[in-house]
Amino acid sequence: MTQAIPYDIAIIGGGIMGCATALRVAEGGMTAIVLDQGDLGQGASGVNAGTLSLQIKRVKLMPYALRGHHLWEQMGDAVGFAKTGGFTLAFTPREADMLHERQTLKAEAGAPIEFVANNRLRDAEPHLTHKVQAASFCAEDGYANSSLTGRYYRGRLQDANIPYREGCKVTAIKEGAPFELSTPQGTIRATRILLAAGAWLKPLAALLNVDLPVNARVNTVSVTERMPPLIRSVIGHATGLLTMKQKANGTVLIGGGWQGRGTPQEGRGTVDAHTVRPNLALAQYAVPALGSARVLRSWTGFEANVPDFYPLAGPLPGVPGAFVLGCVRGGYTIGPYIGQLMGDSILGREPEMPLFDPGRDFEKDTA
Structure with missing residues (x-):
């Protein structure tokens, strides 16, 4: 079954980054849908140790980590946030x-x-x-309860009237205006797509004939x-x-x-x-x-x-209307913030901080 009117954007991946992006674009007036092959927040977003330590973040990502840490603190008890030092x-x-x-x-x-x-x-x-x-x-160091990630973002999406589908693996993507995404729950049509599927980004991008070095x-x-x-x-x-x-x-x-x-x-x-x-x-x-x-x-x-251990955050090379977000070292801390930045970029706004071109030349950087 294919819906008649395409969504403005379909977000593939219901972890922290995908959900945070969905909330941001919806605030800007876009219609969005979130698709996850499992349950929301049960990939990397839900199985990590929940550590929110600035001491283990990379130097060049520190400004992003500081802002992400602040957003976790604002979430508070809903995500089991604790600032212990x-x-x-x-x-x-x-x-x-x-x-x-x-x-x-x-x-x-x-x-x-x-x-x-x-x-x-x-x-x-x-x-x-x-x-x-x-x-x-x-x-400022502390932790949250990563097992609450899915429940928290599921509630946020519901409050924002953003539809989501769990157990909805995307098996094929047809390029065009709009994109057509094949899933076990029918075909999803969307003017734009965001690939935010974490460790599954490589096979997902391959559906669009893009080889990401993930x-x-x-x-x-x-x-x-x-x-x-x-x-x-x-x-x-x-x-x-x-x-x-x-x-x-x-x-x-x-x-x-x-x-x-x-x-x-x-x-x-x-x-x-x-x-x-x-x-x-x-x-x-x-x-x-x-x-x-x-x-x-x-x-x-x-x-x-990816080889340089910096995020992928921006347009998917060679596919107009497609974007990618993921591969963030320390993604649990940074995820809520970089999702907002990605949403601003998709909305055509200038993000508060620079994103990370997925089409760049990758050189390993261990700073």
């Missing part, structure tokens, strides 16, 4: 040098990061190891049983290989980008015990009392990236 730790002289270099650049980019002495660290977090050689602190990481998160109070803050490591927080119910969430197995085309990724073990070992090194904790569950989530 966060410490990033170094255990060796080499890690201490790395920490000082990176966090100084991030502070210069606007993040309220400071270096703290061990006595202050131990006063704040007495259960941390005493083998810390250097530590930085950001009072790769997918298979990040792993683990959760422990309920424990007595051990840490109040978000805890990270200078290498970026550890993020850890204790929720109000006592469980401890442990992540840090350790890789599982699988590809988006194969469905959900699988946990690799060989990478979970060192992740948990690093967490226990930081908080020795975790040695007595049982891990209840570990799971994976795909995180898309």
Whole structure:
């Protein structure tokens, strides 16, 4: 079944970025529909650890992260937002040098990061190891409950009268004026389309004969049983290989980008015990009392990236009327804001901050 009047835009991907864009274009008067092959907010937006730490964001993306963090704070209890502050730790002289270099650049980019002495660290977090050689602190760091992402944005779309379809995989896209999107729930017609499907961007763009250089990481998160109070803050490591927080119910969430197995085309990724073990070992090194904790569950989530590790945000090369948004390192924090910027661009407005041309030359940048 094909609807008679085309939507102004069909957004393929119902995660944070797709939903935030839909809300923005609807505010500007466009008719939009959001399509997701699963449930809203249940891809990368719903399976990550929920960490909202400015200390682990890239220097050049810091202005976007600061604005995104502010939007999460405005969402508040609806997304389980908690501002706990966060410490990033170094255990060796080499890690201490790395920490000082990176966090100084991030502070210069606007993040309220400071270096703290061990006595202050131990006063704040007495259960941390005493083998810390250097530590930085950001009072703005915290977390949200990523499992609430879908429910939150589903409510926002309903309040804005924006239709959405879940379990609605796009299997073919016919270019034209309008585009015609084939789905199990019928054909969707739209004047414009936005590809915002995260790790599934590459096969989706291929439907339009566009080869996006998108790769997918298979990040792993683990959760422990309920424990007595051990840490109040978000805890990270200078290498970026550890993020850890204790929720109000006592469980401890442990992540840090350790890789599982699988590809988006194969469905959900699988946990690799060989990478979970060192992740948990690093967490226990930081908080020795975790040695007595049982891990209840570990799971994976795909995180898309391109060779230079900056976002794709702009017109899809060679396809008039098509746009792409995704591949944002730290996308959980930045997502609500970059979605607004994308919406402004689609509306023909000048975005508050620059977007990221999907047609650029890609060179790896690790800053």
